[in-house]
Each structure stands twice: as C-alpha cells, then as structure tokens.
Amino acid sequence: MKKIEVLKLFAASMIVILSEQQSFGDIYHYNNVIIGERAQGMGGAYCAVADDASGVYYNPAGLAFAQSNDISGSANALYSRTLTYKDIFEGKNFTEKSEGTFSPFFGAMQKLDKYIKGLVGGFAYYSLDTELTDQNDLVQNAVVSSTTTYNILRRVVNRKAATTVAAMGLGYRISPSLSLGVSLAYTHSEDLTQIYLNLDETTSGVRRKSTTNSRRLLRTYGLEPGLGIQWAPFTKLAFGMTLKQGQFASQQLEQDQHLSVYLASTNQYGDTAQRSKSVNPLGAPPLQARFGTALFASPDLLLTADLSYYGAVKNMESGYRPEFAREAVMNQSIGMEYFLTPSFPFRMGIFTNNDARKTVSVNNGEKINYLGLSTFGAWAQPNSQISLGTVVQKGSGSSKKVSEDKSETVDGFAYTVAFSATHSF
Amino acid sequence: MDRQHKLKVIFIPKLIFGVSLLLLSLTGLILDAKDNEESSQEDKPVASPTPAAEASSESTESALEDAKAEMEIGRNMAGKLLAFYGVVNDKPLVSYLNQVGNYVAKAGSYPDRKYMFAILDSDSVNAFACPGGYILVTKGTIRHAQNEAEIAAVLGHEAAHVGLQHMYKSLKSMSADEAKKLQTEAEGRKLNDPYAMARRRPTPDESAAGGALAKFLMSASGAGLSVLQAAKAGMNVMLEKGLDQKLEFEADGEGVKYAINAGYDPKGLDKFLARLALEKKKSSDKTVMDKTHPTIPDRRKAIAEVLNKMSADEITGAVLQKRFQGFQKRIAKKSVKKAGK
Numbered sequence: 049m050k051k052i053e054v055l056k057l058f059a060a061s062m063i064v065i066l067s068e069q070q071s072f073g074d075i076y077h078y079n080n081v082i083i084g085e086r087a088q089g090m091g092g093a094y095c096a097v098a099d100d101a102s103g104v105y106y107n108p109a110g111l112a113f114a115q116s117n118d119i120s121g122s123a124n125a126l127y128s129r130t131l132t133y134k135d136i137f138e139g140k141n142f143t144e145k146s147e148g149t150f151s152p153f154f155g156a157m158q159k160l161d162k163y164i165k166g167l168v169g170g171f172a173y174y175s176l177d178t179e180l181t182d183q184n185d186l187v188q189n190a191v192v193s194s195t196t197t198y199n200i201l202r203r204v205v206n207r208k209a210a211t212t213v214a215a216m217g218l219g220y221r222i223s224p225s226l227s228l229g230v231s232l233a234y235t236h237s238e239d240l241t242q243i244y245l246n247l248d249e250t251t252s253g254v255r256r257k258s259t260t261n262s263r264r265l266l267r268t269y270g271l272e273p274g275l276g277i278q279w280a281p282f283t284k285l286a287f288g289m290t291l292k293q294g295q296f297a298s299q300q301l302e303q304d305q306h307l308s309v310y311l312a313s314t315n316q317y318g319d320t321a322q323r324s325k326s327v328n329p330l331g332a333p334p335l336q337a338r339f340g341t342a343l344f345a346s347p348d349l350l351l352t353a354d355l356s357y358y359g360a361v362k363n364m365e366s367g368y369r370p371e372f373a374r375e376a377v378m379n380q381s382i383g384m385e386y387f388l389t390p391s392f393p394f395r396m397g398i399f400t401n402n403d404a405r406k407t408v409s410v411n412n413g414e415k416i417n418y419l420g421l422s423t424f425g426a427w428a429q430p431n432s433q434i435s436l437g438t439v440v441q442k443g444s445g446s447s448k449k450v451s452e453d454k455s456e457t458v459d460g461f462a463y464t465v466a467f468s469a470t471h472s473f
Numbered sequence: 474m475d476r477q478h479k480l481k482v483i484f485i486p487k488l489i490f491g492v493s494l495l496l497l498s499l500t501g502l503i504l505d506a507k508d509n510e511e512s513s514q515e516d517k518p519v520a521s522p523t524p525a526a527e528a529s530s531e532s533t534e535s536a537l538e539d540a541k542a543e544m545e546i547g548r549n550m551a552g553k554l555l556a557f558y559g560v561v562n563d564k565p566l567v568s569y570l571n572q573v574g575n576y577v578a579k580a581g582s583y584p585d586r587k588y589m590f591a592i593l594d595s596d597s598v599n600a601f602a603c604p605g606g607y608i609l610v611t612k613g614t615i616r617h618a619q620n621e622a623e624i625a626a627v628l629g630h631e632a633a634h635v636g637l638q639h640m641y642k643s644l645k646s647m648s649a650d651e652a653k654k655l656q657t658e659a660e661g662r663k664l665n666d667p668y669a670m671a672r673r674r675p676t677p678d679e680s681a682a683g684g685a686l687a688k689f690l691m692s693a694s695g696a697g698l699s700v701l702q703a704a705k706a707g708m709n710v711m712l713e714k715g716l717d718q719k720l721e722f723e724a725d726g727e728g729v730k731y732a733i734n735a736g737y738d739p740k741g742l743d744k745f746l747a748r749l750a751l752e753k754k755k756s757s758d759k760t761v762m763d764k765t766h767p768t769i770p771d772r773r774k775a776i777a778e779v780l781n782k783m784s785a786d787e788i789t790g791a792v793l794q795k796r797f798q799g800f801q802k803r804i805a806k807k808s809v810k811k812a813g814k
Contacts (some may be wrong), residue, residue: 097672113668115672224668283671387675389675390676419523428674
C-alpha cells in the first residue's frame with residue numbers, strides 16, 4: 049500500500065465519528081457533583097452558610113459559625129447521564145449513557161476554642177466529578193452524509209474518570225459578625241479512556257475497513273488554596289465570598305493508538321501505531337470566585353443564593369492542548385431549607401451547570417448548559433440526621449459528533465440519587 | 474469492561490461506602506437513643522397532675538407512674554450535672570454527706586422519701602435538688618461551710634425542694650412550647666451570640682417520629698412533656714432561669730425547720746448565707762446561684778421571719794464544727810492535689 053494513501057486514511061479516521069470525543073472527566077462543567085449534606089439539597093447555594101464540614105469547599109469562613117462538632121458522610125448511590133445526539137444518522141438519534149462511579153463526601157469539623165477562641169477546623173474528602181462509561185454500539189447501514197455510509201460501525205468505549213479532593217480548612221471569628229477562613233485542597237484527577245472501533249464504510253464509492261484501538265490517560269495532581277470571608281450585617285442576613293486559585297503540581301496526557309486500514313477496492317492494507325505524551329495539556333486551573341447570600345428567616349426557614357465564577361483557561365504555556373480551552377463561565381444557584389417539623393427538614397435548590405467549552409469540535413465532546421434541580425428530605429434527631437434525595441440536571445446544546453463539518457443538537461439528562469448522614473457530638 | 478471487573482470497580486466500593494454510611498447513621502441514631510435508654514422510656518410523657526393521687530386508691534397506679542417519671546427525670550438531670558461538673562469520688566466524704574443529709578431529711582416533712590447525696594467537682598458554691606431525691610452539692614459549698622449545722626441547713630433546703638416537688642411540679646405544669654421557649658432562651662443566654670442563634674435550626678423532638686410510635690406502642694396518654702424533654706427543661710430551670718422565687722423562700726424556711734428538728738443550730742443557713750454575701754462583695758462575677766436564686770439579703774430576711782416565728786433564739790442546736798472540719802480537710806486535700814496536677 050502506498051504510504052500516502054495510508055496517511056490519508058489515517059487522517060480521515062482521526063476525524064471520524066464517535067471515536068475520539070471524550071471530554072476528559074468533564075473538565076468543562078463545574079457543577080456535576082454537588083457536595084455536602086445540606087448544600088446538596090440546596091443546589092450548592094451555600095457560600096454564606098457553610099457552617100458544616102462542607103464549608104471546607106464552599107467557604108472556610110463559614111466553619112467559624114459551626115454550632116457543633118460534626119462528622120458527616122454522603123454517597124451518590126446512583127448517578128447516570130444520558131446524551132442524545134439528534135438526527136445524527138439521517139433522522140436517527142444516537143444515545144450515549146454513562147454512570148457515575150460512587151462519588152463520596154466525607155467531612156469532619158472540630159471546634160478549636162481550647163486553643164484559640166473562635167477557631168474551627170474542618171476536613172473533607174470528596175469527589176467533584178466522576179464518570180464510568182461502558183458503551184457498546186453497533187450501527188449498521190447508517191447514512192452519514194451524501195457521500196458516506198457506515199456499513200458497520202462497532203464501537204466499545206470504556207472510561208473511568210474521577211476528580212477527588214482532600215481538603216482542610218480553618219475558620220475564625222474575628223468579630224461576632226465577621227469571620228475569615230483559609231483552605232488548602234489536594235486535588236487528583238484521573239481519566240482513563242479505552243476505545244475499540246471497527247468501521248466498515250463506503251465513501252464516494254470506495255469501501256474501506258478500519259480498526260482503531262486507542263487508550264488515553266489524563267492524570268493531574270495539584271494544590272488549591274482558598275480564602276473565604278463571611279459577614280453578617282444583620283443577625284439574619286449573611287454574605288459570603290470565596291476565592292480559589294489552584295495550581296497543578298503535575299499534569300500529563302498519555303495517548304496510544306493503533307490503526308489498521310484495509311481498502312477493499314484495491315485489496316490494500318496498512319497499519320500504524322502512535323504514542324504521545326503531553327506534559328501540560330490543561331494549562332493552569334481556572335480562578336474560582338463564589339459569592340453567596342443567606343437569609344436565616346426563622347429557625348424553620350433558610351433561603352440562599354450563590355453566584356460562582358470560573359475564569360477562562362488560556363493557551364499560555366507550551367504543551368497546552370487547544371481542545372481543552374475553556375472560557376469563563378458563571379453559575380447561579382438558589383436554595384431553600386424548610387423544616388416541615390423539627391424532625392423533618394425539606395431542602396430544594398435550583399442551579400445552573402454551564403459549559404465552559406470555548407468551541408465545539410470532534411475532539412472535545414458536546415457543549416451543553418444544564419439546569420439542575422435538587423430535592424432532599426431528611427430525618428433529624430437531636431444529634432443526627434440522615435438525608436435522601438435526588439439531583440436532576442437537564443440541558444441542551446450542540447456537538448460535532450461525526451465530523452467538523454456537521455453540527456447536531458444534543459440533549460443531556462443526568463440524575464443522582466444521594467444518601468447522607470451527619471452526626472454531631 | 475467485563476462484568477466481573479465492573480462489579481469490582483463500581484459495586485464493591487459502592488457497597489462498602491454505602492454500608493459505612495449506614496453504620497455511621499445508625500451509630501448516630503444509636504448514640505441519640507443512648508440518652509433515651511438511660512431514662513428507659515424516652516417518650517413516655519410525664520403523667521398528668523393527679524392532686525389526690527396519694528390518698529385515692531383508684532389513683533394508685535397513676536401515683537406510681539408519677540413517682541417513676543419523677544425518678545427518671547431526676548436521674549437524667551443528675552446524670553447531666555455529674556457529667557458536666559464531674560464527681561468527687563471520696564467514699565468517706567460522700568458517706569458522711571449522705572449521713573447528714575438523710576438525717577436532716579428524716580426530720581423533715583417527707584421522711585419516707587429516699588435521698589441520695591453526691592459531691593460535684595466544682596469550686597463554686599451551689600447545690601442542686603433533682604426530682605426523685607438526687608441532691609448534688611458542690612465541693613465549694615462544703616469548703617464554704619464552717620460547721621455541720623450549716624451544711625445540714627443547706628441539705629435541708631435541697632431536701633425541701635425534693636419533698637415539696639418544686640422542680641417536678643414546675644415541669645409537670647410546663648407545656649412543650651414553654652419548654653422549647655425556655656430552651657431557646659437558655660441557649661441564647663449560654664451562647665450570648667445572636668449571629669449563632671440566627672443560624673440555629675429547630676431542635677428535633679424524639680417524639681416527632683419514633684416517639685409517636687413509642688407512644689402508640691405504649692398506649693400513653695400523650696399529655697405533658699416526655700421524660701427527656703422534662704429533664705432538658707429542668708436543666709434550663711436549674712442552671713439558667715431558676716425556680717419561682719417563692720419556692721426558694723419556701724425551701725429556705727423548710728430547710729431551716731428540718732435542721733432545727735434534727736437538732737442543729739437554727740442559724741446555720743443564715744450564717745452560711747451571711748458569709749457568702751461578704752465573699753460576693755469581693756467579686757463581681759455572677760454565679761449560677763445568683764441567676765437562679767433570690768438575693769441573699771432577701772433570703773436572710775425571709776429566714777429571719779421563719780426563725781422569729783419559731784422563737785429560734787430559745788433553741789440551742791448542735792454545731793458540730795470539729796467533726797465537720799475533719800471531713801472538710803479531705804476536700805481541701807483533694808483541691809490541693811488537683812491543683813498540683
């Protein structure tokens with residue numbers, strides 16, 4: 049087989065279809081998993097409250113208003129996300145489904161008055177993003193464009209991605225109405241994708257068969273310091289603000305691909321293997337700023353609202369991969385906690401989970417802005433509480449699933465069933 | 474991903490974490506229930522007042538329930554006080570206190586009641602009478618007294634509170650809303666932090682769910698506070714709000730009478746309070762006793778009236794200074810040891 053033809057085919061296959069579009073642990077959404085028992089129920093609108101262990105994440109200054117020493121844990125028992133690409137094969141939709149691996153939150157908080165009056169320390173271990181895909185597709189006789197038909201497309205995608213964080217924070221009341229907090233988080237993300245793709249296609253009358261076997265691993269380690277402040281101008285009204293700027297200690301993208309191509313018309317065969325390593329594919333983590341307000345209307349009713357800003361990630365350093373470019377996004381959330389009885393609080397939140405993709409290409413998945421609703425019920429005892437509820441996200445956007453030339457609408461739907469427990473001592 | 478691998482990667486960690494969470498929540502609920510177990514009938518309501526309980530045979534059952542509830546509330550309160558202050562474990566000293574206390578109480582209006590005396594590890598001057606006969610005296614009270622007549626009068630005061638069921642009757646007549654209000658006020662005073670108060674969530678009642686079931690199972694009437702609620706409210710009364718001042722004056726008067734009946738110096742309580750007033754002049758700190766009792770001059774005035782009515786000047790009672798001071802030294806030694814540590 050002539051080398052030039054193989055390379056052409058290779059180039060063609062590289063932009064093909066359903067193969068390379070993996071979003072690397074969904075680095076483009078910042079609200080996929082909402083953590084914390086109360087915060088989760090309130091759609092993550094918690095910056096001006098944050099007086100439990102999840103304050104380490106939302107606002108370490110909130111720790112200073114802790115009412116008791118707590119230990120709490122939660123798990124998203126079920127997580128599922130379905131993406132439906134519309135009209136991808138001449139009127140036919142294509143669906144991808146992924147599950148979450150378990151995304152736990154575990155936190156503890158301790159008043160440290162005996163060392164410094166007004167000081168509270170917290171620790172939390174949590175997962176900010178998690179995904180497990182076991183996709184097995186068989187597409188037959190699908191007309192992709194006027195010139196291309198997939199006779200048989202067989203694709204198997206296995207993917208495991210998670211971002212986990214271990215963080216600690218300190219909150220200190222510098223006056224009855226004002227507190228400051230600091231936090232330091234160790235972040236680790238790992239995204240392993242393995243794809244097997246077998247394609248039998250006819251393009252402009254030429255039939256070719258190709259097999260692609262690829263593996264990609266993105267791994268990052270980093271530290272994320274944070275600063276928080278909470279101020280209550282009135283006893284029942286509080287404001288909060290948090291600033292975080294992380295830094296990767298290391299980030300690495302490994303890619304392996306083996307491609308075999310067979311041209312049936314000329315009975316030619318060729319194959320090629322590639323291995324590459326990028327050292328700084330993601331650039332620096334975005335600046336995060338969160339602003340929140342809380343109205344402690346009565347012991348029975350709490351209303352909250354947050355605005356969270358994530359800065360743009362620019363192509364500033366060598367090794368940066370353009371498909372990871374992210375623009376600045378703003379998410380909003382509002383939350384409510386209402387005690388139906390002293391033992392049965394009900395929590396609800398509405399939030400956005402906007403997509404930070406700068407552009408949509410076959411290399412970086414789909415751009416979907418989600419709107420989420422969380423509803424949780426809890427059973428409280430004097431020192432303990434258990435909660436159960438769901439977080440649902442729905443959105444619509446666009447993708448380039450098949451080629452750079454064709455854009456299609458994509459609908460996303462995700463749900464989480466979560467269970468959590470807190471004990472005060 | 475094959476099924477076996479998927480099982481390992483997804484389900485096993487989920488299972489482990491889920492089970493851990495379940496254990497955590499159950500542990501929490503069990504720990505919550507621990508308090509309730511102590512009182513054994515957490516949501517059993519305090520029986521409604523039955524004025525003729527003691528006399529009427531048909532109300533014998535109700536009186537028994539009443540007595541049981543009183544004991545449970547008192548035991549719960551005493552447990553909380555002992556946990557809060559700590560206890561002085563000195564057998565001879567505790568035995569001596571019980572001897573004197575029971576001797577005075579037997580000379581009182583309720584000789585058939587049982588009284589249990591213990592010493593709290595606190596240097597402040599105070600004593601607590603919990604329903605059911607649990608009487609706790611601080612180490613500071615014993616140090617402050619100069620003779621047995623004085624401590625006997627203090628114990629008489631507390632025994633009168635128990636015998637007259639001052640605390641128990643107050644709690645019996647208290648509604649759940651009043652108890653809750655008391656709790657909120659007490660927490661507010663304790664925290665002295667309006668910002669933290671604004672963040673407080675409702676205090677869940679054990680009776681809200683499990684209690685409702687317990688009540689159903691136990692076929693209880695549902696009137697009044699649960700034992701646990703009553704004990705909580707009792708603690709707030711004892712440490713923050715105090716009993717009605719009239720009841721304190723009544724206990725002073727009765728305590729003096731019990732001490733006199735037991736053969737002690739009639740002026741024991743008055744002398745004890747007079748010296749306490751002098752000490753208080755040196756310090757501006759407000760103690761629990763200041764918050765929960767009438768002022769010392771008012772108390773002394775009321776005691777003087779009782780003594781007058783009894784023509785106490787004509788009574789010569791025992792002081793027993795030497796015997797008392799022997800035991801008092803043990804307290805002093807304990808304090809020195811503690812300070813040395």
